[in-house]
Every structure is written in structure tokens, then in C-alpha cells.
Amino acid sequence: MPVLPPPEPDRPTRAQAAFGECLRLTRGQPRLAALHDALAAARERLGQPLRVAIAGQASRGKSTLVNAMIDRDEVAVGRGETTSVVTELSYAPAPAVTVRYEDGAAVRGRPEDLHRLTVRDRGGAHPAPGVARVEYGVPSEFLKSFRLLDTPGLASVYEEDGTATEDALGLRSHRDSESALLAADALVFLIDSEVHEEDFALVERFAEKTPGKVTPVFAIGVYAKCDMHWRPGLPEADPLEQMRQVSGSRHAVPQLSRYFFDMVAVAAVAAHGAARLTPESVAGLRALAKADPVELAGRLRSGRRFVDGADFAPEVPAAVRLDLYESLQPWGLYRACRFLAAHPEAGAAALRAHLREISGVDGLNAKLARHFGNRAAFIKLHSGLHRVRRAVAAAKSGAERAELAILELVERKLNELEFEDSSLDELNALAAFYAGDLGFTEAEREEILRVTGEYGTRCEQRLGRGADTPLPELERLAVERGDYWSRQCEGASLPGRARHVARIIRNSYWRILHRIRQAQSLLDIKE
Ligand SMILES: Nc1nc2c(ncn2[C@@H]2O[C@H](COP(=O)(O)OP(=O)(O)OP(=O)(O)O)[C@@H](O)[C@H]2O)c(=O)[nH]1
Ligand SMILES: [Mg+2]
Structure with a gap:
């Protein structure tokens, strides 16, 4: 076996220390103020939940999905273009609103004003000129793990809304720490389930503007409004299942698999309803x-037949029918009735849980927790480094000699951090892996995902074993797989890029092995 690398210090601590050191270097330097702010933001974000932006065309159902994910009725939804201000939702024990202005001012608002602050009026007037974003604290369990950014539609007819969204997603250069803080770490992108050409074009344009961001490492796609495929003539057919079959095979829609880890079929309206x-x-x-x-x-x-039909279930008032029809939509309403018919004793909580489950929203949340949540620390570090590097590049243009010397020291520190942090290598390997067909077998593809943390970042999870697996068995497995990938990266059968990925995978196994041996020596259980 190779000479193993020295143990790695705890990742967040090391990154925090490196950013802290750079903050010290840039403090009190007026021309480096923007970089200083970017560093402060990057360090702060290491300790916060991952920021996931919900993006897509106007009226795709983004706000409905946000409500469904947090299992509450909070952000405004509507027929026309609705969301006009980026709204960042985070956990708070009680609802709280902070309005952030473009000039940096922050003002506390009232939770009951949330819609007024974020939605245009009927005449199309912007709700809050000068507002950069609204922060909304909500007591939702989901928000303990993720922050959600509800965004205005991309390519909005109101030009500045589209721009605000692009800013939130990190598309424009960041002028200050405010916008750096705002930029998302990961993305959920909504596509109309009828797969509009328009949506494809938007994804492509968006990906072009954000090199490396709309990739399966950081982005998951959603086929929204799948319930609209429901046919009352075939009422028991599951419209989500239909979409899952389309998206089940990664190769069914190759344009999308280049950009998204997965395409998840969702009917958020049923969960929000x-x-x-x-x-x-x-x-x-x-x-x-x-x-x-x-x-x-x-x-x-x-809708009219259902709401007006006095000859049908007359005991249900028209106003209640209308409300049910609008909030659940026909498929959700039908499924809710079928559930109550099959389980007459079920209470409201069981009905809600059933609707959430069949809506695909629980599955989406679980996928986010697995794909992003497991790698949250690496992703945050990756996006923090990316933004800080951009700020360094921007600072160079106006810098004088003394500042250039500081920038050099900062860059050296960042290089060290990047070099030492193997997880960034793993993210890069994943990116290369997704970017093209590298000739790996299906089993190897699955193994690459697993060892880079798709199913959890503990050693046994990366090795595909249960928590009770004895250490000697884990050790044997890590040696065996490390040897296998060693041969892969030395052999000539794979193209160069694939060998690079193989090398990173081999290193991952070596690190796992190192940790297992450390654990063994600590426990002193080796014979
Ligand atoms: N049938 C159905 N309708 C939905 C679904 N999700 C949203 N809608 C409807 O689509 C319309 C737009 O929903 P929003 O959630 O406001 O869409 P949005 O993407 O946030 O729109 P903007 O804020 O304007 O960009 C509303 O009338 C929703 O009720 C869904 O899953 N199924
Ligand atoms: Mg909206």
C-alpha cells in the first residue's frame, strides 16, 4: 500500500481558519474592501444551512413548490407573474421579516406584509423599489437543513426581476458582500412537465452564463405541475408515474442529464393545498x-361543473368547493377523496401526509437531503472559494504594489486550502464524470457516486456498508477498492480524463482506509 497522507484536520475549522487569516490580511485596506466582505460572507456561510435557489420561467410553480417543501402556506402564488423580489427563507422559531435594500440598509418588516413586499400590484408596479431581497424566517423543520430562495421568473417580462434572479443565482459580478451572501450554493430548476422548448433554451442560456454551476453536482431538475396530465377519463392512472417513466432513464432526455443530477416529477399544488x-x-x-x-x-x-353542480354533493357549499378546486386542483382533489373513501377513519394529518407523499414533494426533499445535504460542507466551501477568487481577480485591477502583495498572500492561502482539501477534488471528479461519457461501467458509475458521498459521507456509507460493519471488513474493502482504482488510473484502457477521475477515486479510498486505520488504532482492537 502507498504511504498514506497525514490526517486531515476538521474541514470547517480549517476553512474557517484560512478565511480568517485572509480577513486579517485584507482588514483596513480600502481598495480591498469588497474582497474583505466576500471573505467575511464566505466564512459566515460555512456555518449556515446550504442555500438552494428555486428557479425557472415565470409561473412554473416555483412559489407553490417552496410552500410545499416547507409544508406551509407562506410565499405568494398567483396566476400572472407574481414573485417580484427574491425571498430568502430560513429557519426562525417565529415568523420574522427583514427587508434588505440595495444600498445595504436592513429594516425589520411585519410578517403579514410579506406578500405586499414581494408581489407586484395589478398595474404591474414594483412592490418595493430599491429592495434587494426580503428575508423571511419561518418555523419549518425543512429550513433547519436548507435555506430556500424563492426567485422571480427568469426571462421575466419585467426586465429587472429577471436580473434580480440572475443576481441571486450569482450570475452577475458581485459588487458587495450583500450579493455574495445572496448567491445560491445549489439549484432546483423547474421545467414545465410538457417539456417546453422554451424551458430547454432557458436552461442552456442559464448554464452558459454560469460555467460549472448548472451541472449535476449542484443542480436538480423538477418536472412541475405533473397533475395537469391527469385525465378524468382514466382517473386512477398516476400522472406522476407517467413523467417518472420519461425521466427514469437518464438518457431519455440527454439535454437535461447534462445539467441535472435527476429530473423529479412533482405536483406541488397537491402538497401546498x-x-x-x-x-x-x-x-x-x-x-x-x-x-x-x-x-x-x-x-x-x-371547475364550473364541479363548483356549480347543485345536484352533486349539495351539502358542500359552493365556496368550499371553489376553494378545494383551486387549492388542490382536480387531481389532488380526486386523490384526497379516494384516500378518505378508502380510510374513512383517517384524520386531517394522515390526509395531508398522503397528499404530500403522492405529490412527489417528500421524495424531492429526500433527494435534496441526499444529493446536496450529504455534501453540504464541501459545496459551501466550493462556492465560497469560487466567489472569493472572483473578488480577488476584481481587486487586482485597481490594486497598487502593497495591495498586490497582500493579494498574492491571500491567493497562496486559498491555493493551500484548495490543495489540502480532498473534498474539492471529489467535487471536481464528479463534475468531470457528469460532463461526458468517460467509458465507466454502470457499476463503476454507481461506485463513483457512492464513494464521493451520495449516500452519506461516513466511511462505511462511502463503502456501501451498514453502520455495524466490523472495522477489519471495512479495511479489507477499502484496500480492495483502492487497488482496483489504482489499476484503473494506471492502465491505458481509459481516456485521460477518465484516468484523472480514477485517480481521485483511488485517493478517496486511500483516505477512507487511513481513517479506518486511525479508528482501529484508537480503539486498539487490531489483533
Ligand atoms: N395544476 C397545478 N398548478 C400549479 C402547480 N404549481 C403551481 N400551479 C399554479 O400555477 C400558477 C403559478 O404558480 P406560482 O407558484 O405562483 O408560480 P411561480 O413560478 O412562483 O410564478 P412567478 O412568481 O410569477 O415566477 C398558480 O396559479 C398555481 O396555482 C401544480 O403543481 N399543479
Ligand atoms: Mg413565484
Whole structure:
């Protein structure tokens, strides 16, 4: 076996220390103020939940999805273009609003004003001129792991909204730490489930503007509004399943698999509608659940037929029907009734849980936790370094001799951090792996994902074993797989780029082995 590298200090501590050192170097330097702010932001973000931006064309259902993910009814949704100000949702024990202005000012707002602050009025007037973004604290469990950015539609008809979104996603150069703080670490991109050409074009344009960002490492795609494929004539067919079959094979839509780790089928309206159910609307659903399902489906062909039909379940008031129809949409309403018919004893909580599950939103949240959550520390460090490097490049242009010397020291520190941090190598290997067909077998592809942390970053998870696996077995496995990838990177059968990936994978196994041996010696259980 090779000579193993020395143990790695704890990653966040090391990165924090490196950024801290750079902050000390740049302190009190007026021409390096922007870099100083970028460093402060990067260091602060290491300790915060990963920031995930929800992006896509206007009216794709972004805000509905945000509400569904946090299992609450918070951000505004609407038929026309609705969200006009980037809204950043984070965890807070009680709702709280902070308005951040472009000039850097921050003002506390009232939670009940959230919609007024973020939505244009009927005349199209911007709700809050000069506002850079609104921060909204919400008591949602999901937000303990992720921050969510609800964004205005890209390519919006209101030019500045599209620009605000692009800013939030890090597309424009960052003028100050505010916008650096705002930039997202990862992306959920909504595409109309009818797969509009328009959406493809947008993804491509967006990817071009953000080299390395819209890649399967950092981005997951969503086929939104899948319930719209529901056909009342075939009421039991699952419209999400239909989309899953399309997206099940990564090669079914090759344009998308270049950009997204996965395409997840979702009908967020059913989960958001579930979060909005009132005792009165649940009572209405119970009454409707007694109707003949074929007739119910037939009525749901049109909103008017369903709401006005006094001859059908007359005990449910028209206002309740209208509310149910709008908040759950026909498929969600039909499924809710079918669930209550099959489980008449079920309470509102069970109904909500059922709707969340079938809407695909629980699955999406789980996928985010797995794909991004497991690698959150690396991703935050990666995006922090990226932004700091951009700030260094910008600072160079106006710098004089003394400042150039400081910038050189900062760059050296960043290089050291990058060089020492193997996780960044793993992210780069993943990026190369996704970028092209490198000739790996299906089993190797799966192994690359696993060892780089797709299923968890603990040693046994990276080796594909359970938590109770004895250390000697883990050691044997790490040696075996390390040898295998060693041969792969030395052999001539793979193209150069694939050998590079193989080398990083081999190093990953070596590090795992190192940790296992450290654990063994600490426990002193080796014979
Ligand atoms: N049938 C169905 N309708 C949905 C779904 N998600 C959203 N909608 C509807 O689509 C419209 C737009 O939803 P929003 O969530 O406001 O869309 P958005 O992408 O945030 O729109 P902007 O803020 O204007 O960019 C609303 O009328 C929603 O009720 C869905 O899963 N199914
Ligand atoms: Mg919106």
C-alpha cells in the first residue's frame, strides 16, 4: 500500500481558519474592501444551512413548490407573474421579516406584509423599489437543513426581476458582500412537465452564463405541475408515474442529464393545498368522498361543473368547493377523496401526509437531503472559494504594489486550502464524470457516486456498508477498492480524463482506509 497522507484536520475549522487569516490580511485596506466582505460572507456561510435557489420561467410553480417543501402556506402564488423580489427563507422559531435594500440598509418588516413586499400590484408596479431581497424566517423543520430562495421568473417580462434572479443565482459580478451572501450554493430548476422548448433554451442560456454551476453536482431538475396530465377519463392512472417513466432513464432526455443530477416529477399544488386545508375543507372532502368516483372525476373535468353542480354533493357549499378546486386542483382533489373513501377513519394529518407523499414533494426533499445535504460542507466551501477568487481577480485591477502583495498572500492561502482539501477534488471528479461519457461501467458509475458521498459521507456509507460493519471488513474493502482504482488510473484502457477521475477515486479510498486505520488504532482492537 502507498504511504498514506497525514490526517486531515476538521474541514470547517480549517476553512474557517484560512478565511480568517485572509480577513486579517485584507482588514483596513480600502481598495480591498469588497474582497474583505466576500471573505467575511464566505466564512459566515460555512456555518449556515446550504442555500438552494428555486428557479425557472415565470409561473412554473416555483412559489407553490417552496410552500410545499416547507409544508406551509407562506410565499405568494398567483396566476400572472407574481414573485417580484427574491425571498430568502430560513429557519426562525417565529415568523420574522427583514427587508434588505440595495444600498445595504436592513429594516425589520411585519410578517403579514410579506406578500405586499414581494408581489407586484395589478398595474404591474414594483412592490418595493430599491429592495434587494426580503428575508423571511419561518418555523419549518425543512429550513433547519436548507435555506430556500424563492426567485422571480427568469426571462421575466419585467426586465429587472429577471436580473434580480440572475443576481441571486450569482450570475452577475458581485459588487458587495450583500450579493455574495445572496448567491445560491445549489439549484432546483423547474421545467414545465410538457417539456417546453422554451424551458430547454432557458436552461442552456442559464448554464452558459454560469460555467460549472448548472451541472449535476449542484443542480436538480423538477418536472412541475405533473397533475395537469391527469385525465378524468382514466382517473386512477398516476400522472406522476407517467413523467417518472420519461425521466427514469437518464438518457431519455440527454439535454437535461447534462445539467441535472435527476429530473423529479412533482405536483406541488397537491402538497401546498394539503398545507392549506381547514377543518371546513376537510369536512367538504369527506362529503365528496362518498360520491361515485367516476362521477366525481367527470365533474372535475371543469371547475364550473364541479363548483356549480347543485345536484352533486349539495351539502358542500359552493365556496368550499371553489376553494378545494383551486387549492388542490382536480387531481389532488380526486386523490384526497379516494384516500378518505378508502380510510374513512383517517384524520386531517394522515390526509395531508398522503397528499404530500403522492405529490412527489417528500421524495424531492429526500433527494435534496441526499444529493446536496450529504455534501453540504464541501459545496459551501466550493462556492465560497469560487466567489472569493472572483473578488480577488476584481481587486487586482485597481490594486497598487502593497495591495498586490497582500493579494498574492491571500491567493497562496486559498491555493493551500484548495490543495489540502480532498473534498474539492471529489467535487471536481464528479463534475468531470457528469460532463461526458468517460467509458465507466454502470457499476463503476454507481461506485463513483457512492464513494464521493451520495449516500452519506461516513466511511462505511462511502463503502456501501451498514453502520455495524466490523472495522477489519471495512479495511479489507477499502484496500480492495483502492487497488482496483489504482489499476484503473494506471492502465491505458481509459481516456485521460477518465484516468484523472480514477485517480481521485483511488485517493478517496486511500483516505477512507487511513481513517479506518486511525479508528482501529484508537480503539486498539487490531489483533
Ligand atoms: N395544476 C397545478 N398548478 C400549479 C402547480 N404549481 C403551481 N400551479 C399554479 O400555477 C400558477 C403559478 O404558480 P406560482 O407558484 O405562483 O408560480 P411561480 O413560478 O412562483 O410564478 P412567478 O412568481 O410569477 O415566477 C398558480 O396559479 C398555481 O396555482 C401544480 O403543481 N399543479
Ligand atoms: Mg413565484
